[in-house]
Structures are given as C-alpha cells and as structure tokens.
Amino acid sequence: MSHRPTRRTCLLATAGLVLAATGWRAGVEAQGADASLASVATAAGRYYGTAVRIDRIAVDDQYRQAILRECTHLTPEFEMKWDAIERIRGKPSLAPMDDLVSFARANGMRMRGHTLLWYRSVPDWAAGVLLEHKDWSPIRNYFSTLISRYGDAIEQWDVVNEPIDTGHRTDGLRENIFLRAFGPDYIRRALDDARMLAPRASLMINEYGLDYDIPVERDRRYLFLKLLEGLKSAGAPFDAVGIQGHLDLSKGPFSPKVFGDFLQEIANLGLQIVITELDVKEYDYLAPAEERDRRVADAVRRYLDVAFAQPAVKGLTSWGLSDRYSWLEVTPEDYARYPGAWKAGDGPGVNRGLPLDSSMRRKPMYQAIAAAFKRQPLG
Ligand code: G3I
Numbered sequence: 001m002s003h004r005p006t007r008r009t010c011l012l013a014t015a016g017l018v019l020a021a022t023g024w025r026a027g028v029e030a031q032g033a034d035a036s037l038a039s040v041a042t043a044a045g046r047y048y049g050t051a052v053r054i055d056r057i058a059v060d061d062q063y064r065q066a067i068l069r070e071c072t073h074l075t076p077e078f079e080m081k082w083d084a085i086e087r088i089r090g091k092p093s094l095a096p097m098d099d100l101v102s103f104a105r106a107n108g109m110r111m112r113g114h115t116l117l118w119y120r121s122v123p124d125w126a127a128g129v130l131l132e133h134k135d136w137s138p139i140r141n142y143f144s145t146l147i148s149r150y151g152d153a154i155e156q157w158d159v160v161n162e163p164i165d166t167g168h169r170t171d172g173l174r175e176n177i178f179l180r181a182f183g184p185d186y187i188r189r190a191l192d193d194a195r196m197l198a199p200r201a202s203l204m205i206n207e208y209g210l211d212y213d214i215p216v217e218r219d220r221r222y223l224f225l226k227l228l229e230g231l232k233s234a235g236a237p238f239d240a241v242g243i244q245g246h247l248d249l250s251k252g253p254f255s256p257k258v259f260g261d262f263l264q265e266i267a268n269l270g271l272q273i274v275i276t277e278l279d280v281k282e283y284d285y286l287a288p289a290e291e292r293d294r295r296v297a298d299a300v301r302r303y304l305d306v307a308f309a310q311p312a313v314k315g316l317t318s319w320g321l322s323d324r325y326s327w328l329e330v331t332p333e334d335y336a337r338y339p340g341a342w343k344a345g346d347g348p349g350v351n352r353g354l355p356l357d358s359s360m361r362r363k364p365m366y367q368a369i370a371a372a373f374k375r376q377p378l379g
Helices: 007-021 037-043 054-059 061-070 095-106 124-133 137-150 177-182 186-197 215-233 256-267 289-307 332-336 364-375
Strands: 047-052 073-076 110-113 154-161 202-207 240-243 246-248 272-281 313-318
Touching: 037 047, 037 061, 037 364, 047 054, 047 061, 047 110, 054 061, 054 095, 073 095, 073 313, 095 110, 095 137, 110 137, 124 137, 124 177, 137 154, 137 186, 154 186, 177 186, 186 202, 186 215, 202 215, 202 272, 215 256, 246 289, 256 272, 256 289, 272 289, 289 313, 289 364, 313 364
Parallel strands: 047 073, 047 313, 073 110, 110 154, 154 202, 202 240, 240 272, 246 272, 272 313
Antiparallel strands: none
C-alpha cells in the first residue's frame, strides 16, 4: 500500500501495538463468559466486525479499546465512499482511509471495502459527467485509486450497493444515476472492473430490505434473486452477497422459513453470504430500558438463528458497535408518537440497537449475538 502514514496514523498504530502487546487483541482472551465476540465468532468458524469511523477511533479511547477487543473485521462507515474520497474531481482525499487502514493493519484486523458504487455516494461533479457524457472513466479511476492503494488490505468489496428498488422497473433495478447513464449493464461493468483490479478479493453485491415477511420485502427478495441469477448465468465475476440486516421492531412478521429459504436460494447459486450491517431500529421508546433491550435481543436472536443455520453465511458485521455512535436515532416522528411523554430535557435516550450501550457495556443484544455464534458453529 503506497502511502506515507500521517502523525495521527502513527499515534493510532502505536496505541494499537500497545494494546496488542497487552493482549487486548481479539481472539487472545479466554473463551469464558468474558470472551469477546471476535473470539466467539472465530471459534465458531465465522467472523464478527463492525462499521467504524476513524475520527471516532482517534479520539475515543474507550471506543477504540472496545473495537480492538470485540472485532476482527472493520468496515469504513463513510471514509471510502466516492463522495468522501473525491469531492473534487481528480483530487482524492485519502488521509482518513489511510489512517483507518493503517490502524487495521497495525492491529491485525481485516477490512471490508464499502462501497464502490452506491447511488447515494456520488460526488456532485460526477453526476453531470456520467449522465451527459456517458463517461465511465471517472468510475474506473475511482475504483483504480482505491483498489491500487488499499487492495492488499481489503479482502471483500461491496462493489454495488443497493441496486434494487420496487415499484418502477419490471427488473426491479433502482433507477439510479448509473442505470440512467449506462443501462442495466452498469452492474456487470463494475464487477468486471473490480475483478480486473482486485483479482483475489471477494466481490459482493450488498442489499437491504430483505428480511421480513411483508409484501415490499417479499418483492425485494424476488427481484434481488432474479438479479443474482441473471448475473451468475451471464458469468459475471462476483462471489458473495451482503445482506445488510437493518432490523426494525415496527416491521413484521419475521418468518424464519421465508428468510431461511431465501438464504438457501442464494447459497444454491454458489454464493457466500455476509450479514453486513446488523442493527435494530426500535419502536416503543416508552418501555423501560431493560424491556427495550430484551426486545432488541430477541429480534437479533431470531434473525441470527436463521442466518447461522446457513453454512454459506460466513460472517457478521454490525453497523456500529455501541449505541454511542449509531446512524439510527430517535426521530421527530418517534417523539410525535408520545406527546407530552417526557419533560423538557428528558427523553428516551438514544436508540438501543447495537451490541454495546453508550457506556460500552455489553447489552442483551451482545449476548444474543454471542449465543447465536456458539449455537450454530460452522461444521
Ligand atoms: O464528515 C462530514 C462533515 O465534514 C460534514 O460537516 C457533515 C455535514 O455535511 O457531513 C459529514 O459527512 C456525513 C457522514 O455520514 C459522516 O458523518 C454525511 O453527511 C452523511 O451523509 C454520512 O451518512 C452516512 C450514510 O451512510 C451516507 O454515506 C452514515 O454515517 C452511514 O451510517 C450510512 O451507512 C449506510 C451504508 O453505507 C449503506 N447501507 C445503509 C447505511 C445506513 O444509511
């Protein structure tokens, strides 16, 4: 990887080396009750990781130590996205990703590349170039910049993120900028470029909204499978599927059979599966924290018991490790459901949808994940 570490990188790496030397690293802890998710997952023949941001790792020692203890895999929550890397055409800002990759390497952690093509992370300048000139070169250049610099540290790439949308095209492809500029073949082109640039990496298509037995997600599963089947039968170069796993307690029912059959249909295509973005959006914010945590853990247990029954499921990444840092928030719509429920300055706290609470304490969701790994190890 050709980049000069920054001062912050050196500090982070040093911190990591010190922690590693003191045995903080994942997998070196006892297998007992205090075993980390990293060690439990590894013992089960799978892996556990989380989405992170390097700016938080750099300043929050407690959070950094929790990541080092609990995870073997890291996913950049934002730093690798096109609109984060190349705000100005031809002038990539790579320092945050350099720091994150250096931190991972200094601590023996493995990385997922998230994400190459996503309709929500296209730099403003690229929209015009892609649409007006049907010019693929900015995409090829972005892929090449990332993969040539980080390819030796990244073992899985989310090459295409969230290509499916319902209610528009019969093929279920989202009418995103890439489709409008290059047609449905943009997915194949992205996979071909990624394979040419990263021949030894696992290439993935990552999707959300595939979990519940509700009409829209039934349609999404059907359309996603059709896309995967079409790509495989055309010989497109990809190896795995990311199922994001953003659970939501306002949705339901969750059918173990429906979700399990869906995972089996993906496995029947010869594809591996990763649960890539597990977290839980709560619904009842009035309940006591213990009850809220129980509901979250119960949803995670039901989901992972189905996922880990499938041998093609190789790993799990949660979309954050601690409620201290989650993209999931208690929204104004949530508050509006409880008029007058809380005095000014009071309230339900943060959404409690990740394994650790805001004080980095293990919650029932953490225990549910650990138990699910242990209950169904890969044979
Ligand atoms: O870092 C800038 C900051 O400099 C600026 O002042 C601020 C206000 O504009 O924006 C900051 O960037 C934000 C970034 O998160 C880092 O905080 C972006 O605006 C914001 O859009 C970005 O949100 C991320 C979102 O993807 C879009 O990239 C979320 O953190 C991240 O959790 C979310 O993750 C997605 C997955 O990639 C795909 N699956 C769904 C998942 C949740 O939406």
